[in-house]
Amino acid sequence: MAEVHDECGIAGVWLREGNAAPQLYKMLLHLQNRGQLSAGLTTYSSKRGSLLRTYKNLGTVNEVFRTRNERTGELFSRLSGEAGIGHVRYSTFGKASRCYAHPFERKHGRKDRWFSFCFNGNIANYPELKRQLLSSDEYHLMYDSDTEIIMHYLARALDSASGKPNLREVFAGLAGAFDGAYSLAYLDAEGRLAAVRDPCGIRPLCYAVEPDRILFASESVALANLGCGEIRSLGPGEMLLAEGGAARVERFSLPIRKAHCMFEYVYFANVASTIEGRAVYQARVNLGKEMAKEETLAVNAEEYVAVSVPDSSKPFGEGYAFALGLPHREGLVRNRFIGRTFIEESERADKVKNKFSMVREVIEGKKVILLDDSIVRGTTSRQLISYLRQGGAREVHLRVSCPPIVSPCFYGVDMSTFSELVASRFAAPGKEMDSEATAHLASELGADSLIYQKLEKLPAAIGLPAEELCMGCLTGQYPTPAGQRLCASARGITRAYEVRG
Ligand code: SF4
Structure with a gap:
């Protein structure tokens, strides 16, 4: 369970008949894994004075749309329209305020210049774009957000x-x-x-075109659960345009280089989704099988038990345990009904206990192989290991699906500095962590041993060539010039990976 949060999720619908609002609501529920801070939608109806209408607020999709409340019906009828877009947000940029919730609507007297939009990702050259806008003295920025910058650039172009x-x-x-x-x-x-x-296709985006409806979403699970059969990925530098009931895909930019975020496969995306034609579930199982090949312990079913950190690590754990003939048990169970806010506001030491319940019967007296998808700051791993020891684990061995995260992300994942990445003190970007450094980190986390996924194994497990993946946070090599520049300047400030131990 990575200590980073999913960035955002987007969805869009056009319907020949019916109301797009409840459809968008369902799609956003299936994208909830990508953000729980705010949710919102804009719909279009040719039959009302306010051709575009936006509704958004802080909270999960159910909190925002109050689905257990009779007002929901009224809300969907007020938002009723033949087309719409929707968004769930986790803040990687800007504050936890309703002002930052998407979609952003910009009104205009001309219909073709009145628009609403929402997005998933991060504009890495935001500071330069902001400087350019403000240099003309014609612009005033109200928020500290790349979304506002996109809105002004879009408005200016229109x-x-x-x-x-x-x-x-x-x-x-x-x-x-x-x-x-x-x-x-x-x-x-x-x-x-x-x-x-975007021209690198860093964040996922897929669509389905049917005779009576056109849909798109960040993840395929949102379309599949609405009964869509043929779901395609939109290519890097491509746009899907739905106009007058017809859809067409157009290229608006040459692809710079495909650079799909590897972390979507390892951790972010819903396990039931398919990205670029590769099943997320299968990628995670493959990563588990690869990890099994790296196992150095003489594991056996009598002494050892494999326990995955729920929920995203489960397929990884399955792949690992099956390959080694180990029992894979639910030693940790996610506490589904404890609210997100309660967990986030709890004391650091209580966070893990509030988030997970331990099944003592699985853990007690066992040598536990703890399977986790990634280590970012290390805080959660440390707490989980200590929690398992309190539950009577004789030993705790940590196995990590993602290679060491040693460099920041500038594309929308909330790990933007070297200093917050615990592995950056133990390995240089693009290099495997040596055995001495691994033992050092294991002891810092309180684990009896630690094995990371090998960097070279990652692309094959996902099913895409390395040249088509972004692995910037592992290698320090970013697919865009601003990513490279930001990394060089962040490295200049901290030179974190040189300060081992
Ligand atoms: S730097 Fe890492 S987390 Fe960010 S987009 Fe690239 S692979 Fe994904």
């Missing part, structure tokens, strides 16, 4: 079009300015709906 803006040209222009990760949903007051994926 306003400068002569006649009706061509959306492909608008996004082609923005692709020249933006550097980073963005999977974006767009809706205007003419009912034009678009899904846009």
Whole structure:
């Protein structure tokens, strides 16, 4: 269980008949793993004065739409429309305030310039774009957020079009300015709906086109659970445009280089999703099988038990345990009904206990192989290991699905400095952690032993070549110029990986 949070999730729907709002609500529920801080949607209806209508607030999807309350029906009827976009947010940028919730709507007297949008990712050259905007003295920024910058760039591009803006040209222009990760949903007051994926395809985005509906979402699970059959990934630098009931995919930018975030497969994405045609579940099982090949202990079913950190590590644990013939037991159970806020606000030492219950019968007297998807700051691993020892584990051996995370992420995952990454003190980017450093880190975490996934095994386990993955946080090699620049300057500040131990 990584101590980082999913960034955001987006969704979009056009329907020939019916109301897009409840459909978006269902899709957002299936994307809830990507963000629980706020949720919102904008719908379009040609039948009401307010052609676009946005509703958003802080909270989970159910909290925001109050689905146990009779007002929900009223809300969906107020939002009723033939098309819409929706968003769930975890804050990697900006504060936990309703002002930062998506979608962002920009009203205008002309229908083709009145729009709403939401996105998943992070614009890595945000500071430069902000400086450029403010240098003209015509702009005033209200929030500390890349979303506001995108909104101004979009508005400026739409306003400068002569006649009706061509959306492909608008996004082609923005692709020249933006550097980073963005999977974006767009809706205007003419009912034009678009899904846009950055030229590297860092964050996932998929779609389905059917005779009576057009849908897209960050993850395929949101489409599959609405009964969509054929679900495709939108390619890097491509946009899906739905207009007048027809859909077409257009290229707005040449792909710079495919760079799909490896962490989506390892941890973020819903295990039931498929990204770029690769099943997330299978990738995680494969990572478990690879880990089994690295096992150095003479494990046996009498003394040892494999316990995965719920929920994202379970397929990893399954793959590992099956390959070694070990029992894979639910020694840790996620406390589903304890609220997110309660966990986040609890004392550091209590966080893990509030989040998980331990099944003593599984743990007591056993040598526990603890299977986790990643180690970021190390705090949770340390607490979990200590918790298992309190439960009577004789030994705790940590096995980690993701290779050491030693470099920050500039594309929307909330690990932006070297100093917060515990492994950065023990290994250099792109290098395997040596045995001495691994033993040192294991002891710092309180584990009897530690094995990380080998970096070279990751692409094959996912099923994509290394050249098509972003692995910047593992290798220090980022797919975009701003990522490279930010890494160099962060490294200059901390030179963290040189300060071992
Ligand atoms: S740096 Fe890491 S977390 Fe960020 S996009 Fe790349 S692979 Fe994903």
